Every structure is written in C-alpha cells, then in structure tokens.
Amino acid sequence: MKQNSAAVEALLSEQRERVLAEWRAELSAGGRELASEAREAGELLDAVLAGVRANGNTENFDDMPWAHVREVLSALSRSRAAQGSTAADTSRFVLTLKKPLFAGLQRRFGQDSAALVDATWEVSSLLDNMAQYTVTSYQRTREDIIVRQQQELLELSTPVVKLWDGVLAVPMIGTLDSGRTQLVMETLLQRIVETGSALAIIDITGVPTVDTLVAQHLLKTVTAIRLMGADAIISGIRPQIAQTIVHLGIDLEGITTKATLADALALAMKRAGFTVTRSKAAAAGASGLFAVQAPGSAA
Template sequence: MTKNSAAVESLLSQDREQVLTEWRAELSAVGGLSTDAQGTEQLLESVLTGVRADGALDSFDDKAWEKVREFLSGLSRSRAAQGSTAADTSRFVLALKKPLFAGLQRKMGQEPAALVGALWEVSTLVDSMAQYTVTAYQRSREEIIARQQQELLELSTPVIKMWDGVLAVPMIGTLDSGRTQLVMEALLQRIVDTGSTIAIIDITGVPTVDTLVAQHLLKTVTAIRLMGAECIISGIRPQIAQTIVHLGIDLQGIITKATLADALAVALKRAGFVVTRGKPAAAVTPAAD
C-alpha cells in the first residue's frame, strides 16, 4: 500500500463519522441534493475496501475498485429510474472531495509536498468515480428509454378481436421496419391462438404512405396469407389512394376499403355471418315510487 493510500485508509477508518458528517453537510449545501445516509455509508465502505485491496488511487479501472463500480452502477440506475439528472448523481460523488481534502490536510498538514501528492490522487479517484456515474446513468437512461419505446409500440399496435374469426390491427403513426415486425409477430400469433381466418389492417391513423410503408404492408399481407388467413386493408383515404397510384404500388389481389366499418362488413360476409337491423328496443320506463 502506498503512503497516499495508507493516509486515505487511516482517514476513512479513524475519522469515518467526521467524514460522513462533513459529506452530508456538503450535500445539503449543494443544491439540496439527497443526503441518503445509507448511500453515503455504503459508498465510503466500498472506497475503504478498495484502498485496503491495494487499489491505486489514480487507476479506477483496477479490480480493487470493482465493488465501488458496482455500487455506483446501482446508484445511477436507481436515480435514473427516479428521474434524477446525471449532474445530480455526479455531484453526489463530487461532494465527497471536500471532507476528504479536509481530512488529509489534518493528517498531512506538516508535510506540504506529500499532501499535494495525496490530494491529487484523491481528486483523480473521486473525479473518476463521478465520471463513471455519468456513464452508468446514461446507459441506464438508454435502457429505460428503449424499454418504454418497446412498451409504447406494443400499446400502439393492439390486435383486436372484432368477431369470431375476425381480427383487426389499427395502425397509428409512422410505420417503419421495427414496428412492422412487431405488428406481424403479434398478428400472426393471435391468428394461431384464435384460429381466425380474416385479418383487417386499418391504416386510418397512418399519416402518409410511401414506397417503404407499402412494402411493409405487402410483407405483412404475405405473412398473413402464408398462415392461411385473408387480409383486408382499410383506411384508404383519397390522398393515400392517389399516392399509391402515383408510386405505382401494386395492391392487386388485396381487398381495400375506405373505412374500418366497410372492412368489417366485408369480413363478416366472407366469414359467413349475416348482420341484420332489428327493431329498436323499447325504452324502459322507471318504476314509480
């Protein structure tokens, strides 16, 4: 263990409570950051473990600091899920500098040259820890965003059972490759689960149709047919119809309708159902008291 590491080990062992108190006070003074008592104790204990394992203060990638990295990763994930910013998470660590500097000055004040070296190594360590939290926070946020996007995609492409043997998928928003794949997988699985023979793809909520969107639709229709079901595309507005004609997209053999209601009527007829209008039900008069 180097002289500087020994000084830090001595400080965290003998003056632990004072360092914790000064750290929490610093956290309170810097923008009202959380003074999570358990978090400060756990991080300080992890740093002490790293020092005792002969971790170089200026080399945070050493195996000795693995426990500290694990703790900081968990801290960043937790704060990212709670909505804290990367800056807040980083400042939580950086606030540890002041009490460490003050403690080292108390212990090494009579050795100015040695004190400067120790302060530099401790500063490097804390900076590396803070930078690690930013990286871990960003990675956690990306994972959260990716998961939310996946959940939104699943919510925005529900497969609805319209009637016995008739399914419908209302498409809303831009249709890209990833979303088409999700729709295709969900729809084909529901066809298998329900034994449906007709699937309606409603594109009323799709703002524009270009060559790429048309190709995605044709791929979905082909997959549905391979499963032994028939496909109807509804929501063909006049503007979309003109676009399809101008692009030269061939929808021959695919039933298209202007509205979902029209598509459902065709689907019911092909499925052998007959829907008739009955007499309106008589109004129920509330009984007198």
Template sequence: MKQNSAAVETLLAQHREQVLAEWQSELAVASGGRASNTDVQGTAQLLEALLAGLRANGRIDDFNDKVWEAGRDLLASLSRSRAAQGSTAADTSRFVLALKKPLFSGLQRMLGNEPAALLSAVWDVSTLIDSMAQFTVTAYQRTREEIIARQQQELLELSTPVIKLWDGVLAVPMIGTLDSGRTQLVMEALLQRIVDTGSTIAIIDITGVPTVDTLVAQHLLKTVTAIRLMGAECIISGIRPQIAQTIVHLGIDLQGVITKATLADALAVAMKRAGFSVSRGKPAATPPAAA
C-alpha cells in the same frame, strides 16, 4: 502513489465517522435540507468500499482497477435508482463530488506540514473522485436509455392492439409512422392472435397512418404475405384519396389485396366472407319517461 493511498487509507480508517459526517453535511447543503436516508446509507457503504479498495492496494488513480469493483457496483446501483426516480445526471454525480471537500480537509489536517505530499495526495484523490463521478454519469445514461427503450416498446405494444371484431375476424388499427421494428411487432402479435383465435380474416386499418411511401408499402405487403401463409385473408382499410394517389404514383402493386376506404367497409366484406349476414332491424322502442 503508494504513499498517497496510505494517507487516504489512514484518513478513512482513523477518521471515518468525521469524513462521513462532513460528506453527509455537504449533501444536506446541496439539497437544501437534510440528507435523505438513501444518501446516508449510500455514503456509509461507499466509504467502506473505498477503504476496502485502498487496503487491497487499489490504484487510487484508476477506478477501473479490479479492487474497486464493489465501489463500481454501489455507484451503478445508486445511478439506476436515481435515474428511475427521475433525478438528473448532475444530481447523481454531485453525490460523489461532495466527498471531495471532506477528504481534502482531512488530508490537510494530516499533511498540513508537508505541502508537497499534501498536493500530491489531493491531486490523486481528486482524480479518483472525478473518475467515480464520471462512472455515475455513464451508468445513469445507460439506465435512462434502457428506460426509454422499454417505454418505447410499451408504447408500440399499446399503439398496435389486435382487436377481435367478430368470430374469425381480427383488426389492427395502425396509428403513426410504420418502421421495420413496429411492423415486426405488429406481425408477431397479429399472427399469434390468428393462431390463438383461429381467425380467418385480418383487417389492417391504416386510417391513422399519415403517409404511405415505398418503405411503408413494403412493410404492409410483408405483413399481408405472412398472414396468407398462416391460412388467413387480409384486408387493408383506410385507403384515403391521397394515399391511393401516392400508391399509384409510386407504382406499388397491391394486386390481390382487398382494400377499402373505411374500417366499416372492410368489416362488411369480412363479415360476408366469413358467412355472416347482418340486417337492419326495427329500432328499439324508447321507454316512457318516468312520471
């Protein structure tokens, strides 16, 4: 193992520029053009990290060794960058795998007259490069999961806005399926807005909720309870005939909760309870048409 590491170290130390040029050439062929500036910079940095690890007697068959930490950091950064740019995991790992051919060619030039040593060195180098490629895939997937989770959170926040309809009256139009995470987000946003605006009435509109089951009803009741604990009153609107039948069939108790068929009806009740009176005035006169 030491002999193989020494051979690769010698190759990178004495023929670094040649290996680097061949690696960048492989990347250019794979991309159908010229290697990008990011790839050029990445190849140079990664070769330096590999050489530093070999000089520190890093195990060439174990990329998890502490001496490869700089290399892992570079690959993690590369994977995150490519994931954010929309590249695939295959493209990311291909960047590393393209290093195999230049290293194999260099080792063949050095150990061509020693078949056993050449085979052993090639095997160990192949193992190291494969481990590096697998590391990039794992880092890429972790980054994609983080991006997806962040996007889902942003979508949840956008899909549950807290709207001020009138002085002292807030509304939350719910769209889509309600789950525990989303209910918690709605509850936190609504309670904070109640505090910020001093509102006394909150309308939860479920017109856009496709179905109501026991779990959804429990989430709604928890939100209603939290609103009442804040000293405000809650009205649930959007109770369609199908939803009303489902609630009755499930035996869900909404006693004490004001429910209305439409948001307009809920707003009328909220205005009345808040002490506002709305009357219909005369329609505005239509301005004369221009000559």
C-alpha cells in the same frame, strides 16, 4: 503502497465517522434528502476504503480492486435514473465527498504542504473517476429505460383486437417501419393461431403517409397472414393515400382494400356469412339498434 495512498487509507479508517458526517452535511446543504442517501454514502465510503486497501493506487480505477466501488456506483446510478434524477445530480453526490476528504487530509498533514498536495491530487483524481463512472452508468441506464419504454409504446400502439368471431383488426398509428412491421407480424400471426381467425383487417387510418417502403411492409404482412391460411383486408385508404399509391406504381392487386374500418368489418362479416339488418325499432326512429343473423339461422 504509495505514501499518499496510505494516508488516504488511514484517513478513511481513523476518521470514517467524521468524514461521513461532514459528507452528509454537504449533501444536506445542497438540499439532498439524507434519509435516502445515508446508507448509500456509508456503503460507498466503505467500498472506497476497501479499494484503497486492496490496490494502493487510486488512479487505476478500472482495476479489479475497484470492482466493488464500480458496483456501488452502478447501483446508485440505476436508482437515480429510475427516480428521474439528472446525470449532474448523480455525479454531484460523489463530488460532494471532496470537501470532507480534503479537510481530513488538511488535518492529517498540517504544515507538510508537499504531502498534502500529493494526497489531495490522488483523492481528487479518484473522485473525478468515480463521478465520470456514475455519468456513464447513468446514461447507459437511461438508454436502457428509453429502449424498454419505446418497446412498450410500440406494443401498445399496435394492438390486435378481436372485432368478431373469426375477425381480427390491427389499427396502425404512426410511422410503419421494419421493426414495427416485424412486431405486428409476430403478434398478429400468434393471435390468428390462438383464435383460429380466418380474416384480419389492417387499418392504416392513423398512418400519416404511405410510400414504397410502407407498402412493402404491408405486403409482407399480408403474405404472412395468407401463409397462415387466413386472409387480409387493408382499410383506411384515404383519397390522398390512394393517389400516392397510384403515383408510386405500387401494386396491391389481389389485396382487398376499403376506405374505412366500418366498411372492412361489414365485408368481413359478409364473407363469414353474417347478415346485419336494422331492427324495426331502429326503422321507427330509435338509433343504434341492429340485428345480426348468423349463417344458417332463420330470418
């Protein structure tokens, strides 16, 4: 074991409580909440001591003896990311340990400047590696959180709604890409199986633009629906979208399209054999009163 590594081990062994107290003081001076970080600080300090004892070389941070330190730092980074802290705040938690360790080394070596410089450099290198590792772990965690949130938002933005017996609707909002098309397909086909629905309405009122790629995605969805023994209606065909489809030469032949979701629902109920009529009260001036006659029922 190198002499300066042994000095770091001795410092953490003999002056653990003092170093920990000075570290907490540094955190408190920076406006940190000691109650939430006291346990993490003590755990990390113990992990560093175990790593120094097992390895004797503070520069090779990727080695197995530092695995527990990396685990502690990963857990710390995940916790900070979930709480909304920044990567800078996360690494600063580790870097504030420098001053207490430097002070401890100063007390230990006194006038031996050469040994003090060597030990200080080794401690500084170790803490820099630890801080860098927290940043990397934090960024990885944030990326995972963003991906998960994007997936959740995607699922929320493509709900499958049961409008009537045997009639499902998928209101599309935003850009329609390959990943979203696949999700819509899977969710819609599963709902068709669960409900036994014979008709699905794909409403693209909330889709800002329709190009060749979007049209291909819609055609694939309709094809998948038909393979399940159901049929599909595309609603929300605005004048601008209709002109774009014509200019692009997109062939929607064989696919029923409607301008609004209401028109599509009316057609769907007509295909199912339902008749929607206004009640006498509605004819007399009251609003919102309709009667639905089921197939085969008396008028």
